[in-house]
Amino acid sequence: MTRLRLLIVALALAPIVFAVLLVPAFAQAVESGAEAAPLPAEVMKWGFIAAALVTGISAIGAAYAVAVVGGAAMGAVAEKPETAGRALVFVGLAEGIAIYGLIVAIMILGYLR
Numbered sequence: 001m002t003r004l005r006l007l008i009v010a011l012a013l014a015p016i017v018f019a020v021l022l023v024p025a026f027a028q029a030v031e032s033g034a035e036a037a038p039l040p041a042e043v044m045k046w047g048f049i050a051a052a053l054v055t056g057i058s059a060i061g062a063a064y065a066v067a068v069v070g071g072a073a074m075g076a077v078a079e080k081p082e083t084a085g086r087a088l089v090f091v092g093l094a095e096g097i098a099i100y101g102l103i104v105a106i107m108i109l110g111y112l113r
Contacts, residue, residue: 006061011033024047026064039112043112044112047109047111048106048109048112048113051105051109052105054101054104054105054108055101055102055105057101058097058100058101058104059098059101061097061098061101062094062095062096062097062098062101063098065094065095065097066091066095068094069090069091069093069094070091070094073087073088073090073091074087095097
């Protein structure tokens with residue numbers, strides 16, 4: 001594998017590993033609290049994994065979209081400088097993918113409370 005592929009795989013797997021390692025600690029903290037856990041630990045585990053996946057995958061998708069759109073936009077700006085404003089709008093739209101993923105992850109974590 002090339003270094004780029006290894007980096008992409010590491011970035012994709014890091015949120016999953018992080019969520020799986022922290023789930024027992026969070027589940028135990030909720031169960032040992034004064035209040036009873038509203039959700040079983042198994043549901044919380046999958047909720048944390050889902051939040052990590054949606055954040056990681058949307059960030060990777062946004063990075064790829066920004067790379068493709070940004071490269072094309074800079075090529076268009078090099079040929080026609082007055083298109084710079086429109087090019088920034090398209091790069092911002094591509095970056096919105098990561099924001100949507102973060103919003104969905106916050107909604108999932110809010111449900112787990």
